[in-house]
Amino acid sequence: MTIPTSPPVPGEHPLEDLSDEKLKAKRWYHDVLLVTGLVIVTVALFLAAFGEAIAPYDPTIPVGPPSSPPSGTHWFGTDTAGLDVFSRVISAPRIDVTLAVSAALLSGILGTFIGLMAGFYRGPLSALIMRISDVLQAFPVFILAMVLVALSGRNLTNLIFALTFLYTPIFIRLTRAEVMTQRERSYVEAARASGNSEWTIAVKHVLPNSLTPSLIQLSVTVGFGILLTAGLSFVGAGVRPPNPEWGLMIANSAPQIVLGEWWTSLFPGIAVSLTVVGFAALSNAIERRVATS
Amino acid sequence: MGRYVLKRGAIGLIQALGITIVVFFVIRALPADPVARLVGFNATEDVYAQAQASLGLDQSVWSQFVTYMSGLVRGDLGVSWVTGSPILSEIRSALPVTLQLITLAFAVALLVSVPIGIATAKRPGGKLDKAVFGYGLFAGAQPEFWWGLLFIFIFYYTLGLAPAPLGEFAPSVSPPPEITGMSLVDSLITGNFAAFVDAAWHLWLPVMTLAFIVSGPIIKMTRQSMSRVLGSEFILYQQASGLPSSQVARSTTRASLPPVVTLAGILFGFLLGGAVLVEQVFAFNGLGSYSVRAVLNLDYPAIQGTVLIITIVSLLVYLVLDLLLAAIDPRVKN
Numbered sequence: 151m152t153i154p155t156s157p158p159v160p161g162e163h164p165l166e167d168l169s170d171e172k173l174k175a176k177r178w179y180h181d182v183l184l185v186t187g188l189v190i191v192t193v194a195l196f197l198a199a200f201g202e203a204i205a206p207y208d209p210t211i212p213v214g215p216p217s218s219p220p221s222g223t224h225w226f227g228t229d230t231a232g233l234d235v236f237s238r239v240i241s242a243p244r245i246d247v248t249l250a251v252s253a254a255l256l257s258g259i260l261g262t263f264i265g266l267m268a269g270f271y272r273g274p275l276s277a278l279i280m281r282i283s284d285v286l287q288a289f290p291v292f293i294l295a296m297v298l299v300a301l302s303g304r305n306l307t308n309l310i311f312a313l314t315f316l317y318t319p320i321f322i323r324l325t326r327a328e329v330m331t332q333r334e335r336s337y338v339e340a341a342r343a344s345g346n347s348e349w350t351i352a353v354k355h356v357l358p359n360s361l362t363p364s365l366i367q368l369s370v371t372v373g374f375g376i377l378l379t380a381g382l383s384f385v386g387a388g389v390r391p392p393n394p395e396w397g398l399m400i401a402n403s404a405p406q407i408v409l410g411e412w413w414t415s416l417f418p419g420i421a422v423s424l425t426v427v428g429f430a431a432l433s434n435a436i437e438r439r440v441a442t443s
Numbered sequence: 444m445g446r447y448v449l450k451r452g453a454i455g456l457i458q459a460l461g462i463t464i465v466v467f468f469v470i471r472a473l474p475a476d477p478v479a480r481l482v483g484f485n486a487t488e489d490v491y492a493q494a495q496a497s498l499g500l501d502q503s504v505w506s507q508f509v510t511y512m513s514g515l516v517r518g519d520l521g522v523s524w525v526t527g528s529p530i531l532s533e534i535r536s537a538l539p540v541t542l543q544l545i546t547l548a549f550a551v552a553l554l555v556s557v558p559i560g561i562a563t564a565k566r567p568g569g570k571l572d573k574a575v576f577g578y579g580l581f582a583g584a585q586p587e588f589w590w591g592l593l594f595i596f597i598f599y600y601t602l603g604l605a606p607a608p609l610g611e612f613a614p615s616v617s618p619p620p621e622i623t624g625m626s627l628v629d630s631l632i633t634g635n636f637a638a639f640v641d642a643a644w645h646l647w648l649p650v651m652t653l654a655f656i657v658s659g660p661i662i663k664m665t666r667q668s669m670s671r672v673l674g675s676e677f678i679l680y681q682q683a684s685g686l687p688s689s690q691v692a693r694s695t696t697r698a699s700l701p702p703v704v705t706l707a708g709i710l711f712g713f714l715l716g717g718a719v720l721v722e723q724v725f726a727f728n729g730l731g732s733y734s735v736r737a738v739l740n741l742d743y744p745a746i747q748g749t750v751l752i753i754t755i756v757s758l759l760v761y762l763v764l765d766l767l768l769a770a771i772d773p774r775v776k777n
Contacts, residue, residue: 175568186580262652285458290716290753293734297466297746300738301473368694377584381720384588385735400589404724407592408607410600419589426584434580 176438182436190428191369197240198247202394205237205309209394213237217406220413228411229403233392239417241394247425249306250375253313254368261321262312263345263355268322269329269360270352282327283319291316300387309388313375322372324363332356366437375431380422396422451765455758467511470743471504477741481524498524511747520751525736530748533733534584538752539624540611541722541729545714547646548653553707556658558702560665561696564673570708575666579659591652591724595723598648605648607678608725616641649725653717657710664706668699701772708764712757 194359207213213224213230220227226235268276279291286294298312333356341351380397382388389395391402396418403414479486481493495501499510514521564571591608600607611626612618613691619629619638627646630638672678672695681691719731726732730749737745 172567175572178568178573182576183580283506285462288718289462289750289757290712292716293738293750293753296719296735296738297470297750299445299471301470301475301741303474352460363572373584377586380586384586385723386739387735397586400586404588404592407596408600410596412596412600415589415592416596419586420666422586422589423581426586427580430584431580 167313171409180435180438183431183438185370187428187430187435190424191432194243194247194425197243197252198251199244201240201243204235205241205399207234207237207336209233209238209241210392217411217414229399229414230406230411231392235414235417236398238394238399239396239421242396242418242421243401243425245306245389245393245395246376246397246422247308247372249379250313250372253310253317253375254371255369256310256314256326257317258321258364258368261318262325262361264310264318265322265325265364266352266357266360269326270333270356271348279322283322283366286319292369292378292381296383296385299382304388305389306389309379309382313378314375316373317374320367324367325360328360328363329356332359335359341355362440366433366440368433369436370433373426373433376429377424378428448762448766448771451762455755455762459754459758463515463756464508464578466747467508470746473509475741477524477743480741482579482721511744520599520748523737523745524739524742525745530744533730533745534752536621536624537728537730537733538756540626540727541715541718541731542756543625543627544646544649544722544727544729545653545711545718547650548657549707549711551650551654552658552710553660555654556661557665557703561669563662564666567670572666574701575662581659581665585656587652587656588720590655591649591665591721593722594648594652606645608648610726610728611645612638612641613645645725649721649727651723652724653714656717657714660706660710661703665699665703667703671697671700692696697771701768704764704767704771708761711760715753715757762766 153354184210202209210233212228214228214232216228216230216232218224224234224236226239228234229238249333264279268279295316296313299309302308302312337359338355339349340357342348346355376396379388379395380400383395383397384401386401389398391398399418400422401414403411407415448557478491478495478498478500482490482499486494492501499507502510511521518531520534522529523533526533559571559575563569565577566572595605595608616638618626619633619635622629622632627639630642631634675698677698678691678695681694697746714773715730718729719734720726722729722731723735730753733745734749734753736742737749
């Protein structure tokens with residue numbers, strides 16, 4: 151047997167997987183993600199609750215000269231109708247965040263439950279559910295959402311239902327996959343041997359052990375929901391004006407951007423972008439924590 | 444291989460049929476009133492009833508369904524309720540615009556992100572890796588319509604490096620005749636060099652916007668897959684056997700491709716939806732803009748047609764992808 155004479159290239163060598171350098175890099179990523187996620191999510195939730203109350207102006211009535219750039223009195227400027235952009239940006243989470251959080255929670259609960267049933271009791275019904283959610287997932291989400299919301303009426307309840315419908319398949323798939331591995335574990339056999347009913351085993355034993363994927367997915371789904379809501383409003387199939395909503399604000403200022411009026415779309419856009427990043431980062435941080443523990 | 448394609452084609456056909464049927468009934472079950480949208484809410488009952496009859500909406504849902512399906516088997520997608528022209532010809536001119544846009548965006552994204560992903564996998568924790576990590580956090584799920592607007596502000600308004608976002612050609616340029624429907628291809632085959640340059644000039648910003656959004660996940664996946672392969676035993680064995688590093692690099696790249704290809708397929712489907720917003724921003728008359736108009740006008744035949752065509756295109760993409768996977772990884776074949 152020959153011994154390699156040249157030293158292994160750092161980072162390329164498989165046996166160096168747990169070197170200090172790699173471990174440090176991993177921790178750094180985890181910390182950045184966790185802090186980014188927590189800060190942004192906290193701010194978003196705070197604004198969803200109190201944004202309108204702490205806004206300096208009423209977000210739905212004109213309060214200044216139209217199309218004025220950012221200044222001391224209007225921090226983010228005013229739009230073409232003279233509405234205060236700053237007040238609108240911090241009032242919008244009441245709609246955007248509330249809607250996305252509700253849809254994520256609803257689809258999380260529904261999808262986890264259906265996934266549990268489909269994974270635990272395997273049969274023709276379970277196969278059918280999987281086929282349907284497969285087909286749903288293969289189709290471009292945005293177009294489906296547009297059809298659902300525009301045709302069922304553009305209001306908040308319908309938006310929540312449409313988003314819930316679209317995001318449930320993800321949770322079904324994730325939970326089902328986890329349940330399928332859990333149901334083969336010996337603790338399930340033990341529970342069965344000690345005389346528990348199948349229902350009790352599914353809900354009391356398998357379910358708590360299969361929650362991790364759904365919990366990780368929950369936060370990132372909130373981000374997706376915000377993105378989708380903003381996109382729908384942007385094309386005119388979402389929230390109705392003059393509600394303060396980020397996508398709507400960007401849509402209204404789209405024709406102005408070619409004239410150089412950047413402030414009306416820049417600030418709501420940054421808000422959407424950062425919020426989505428925040429919820430995704432939190433999910434990612436939780437995922438890394440779970441993976442290393 | 445031939446049998447496999449046939450089987451997949453058959454399943455795909457059933458799926459497309461399933462989606463068509465579901466969409467047909469779902470849009471009729473939702474409480475929208477397309478007749479009122481067409482004739483206005485103040486129309487008299489007579490006018491309303493007349494319009495309803497002309498759209499065939501006075502029939503039962505089942506007889507509407509039979510009419511639609513019997514048209515479909517003859518390749519007839521019906522007529523738009525708003526423009527009065529056949530859906531198929533409308534989609535025929537809209538689809539190539541979208542396909543050209545997303546194919547270019549996709550190619551740019553792959554060319555840029557796969558090498559970056561490989562480079563970061565080789566030096567985890569390095570400067571490039573950290574920068575890319577920050578970007579990956581961002582892109583992937585982002586408001587593409589807003590990035591489009593931001594790029595317009597920077598590259599059109601401020602720097603003058605892009606045209607005004609008013610469509611595929613400047614008004615002063617006479618567009619080439621519609622042969623394939625793709626602006627670059629059409630101007631090239633008709634030898635219209637001025638139109639070709641203008642088409643490219645109008646395409647680069649929307650293409651960059653889409654590529655910017657989808658590159659994040661591709662880099663992430665390439666990095667992940669690559670570092671997994673780098674840590675695997677068969678690469679260790681190759682290194683231990685003293686194979687030249689170029690040979691090892693080739694094996695690593697090939698072995699890390701399958702997950703990237705799978706993701707690429709998913710992203711192509713995503714682009715099909717993402718193009719909707721970017722087309723709106725840049726005023727491209729592609730399938731995305733068409734679907735927005737169809738939905739907002741409650742033009743049911745147009746909605747059904749769009750959904751059917753998009754389903755078929757995505758199924759075709761998945762099929763090509765699976766064949767590609769089988770070519771890269773022989774184990775997949777059975």
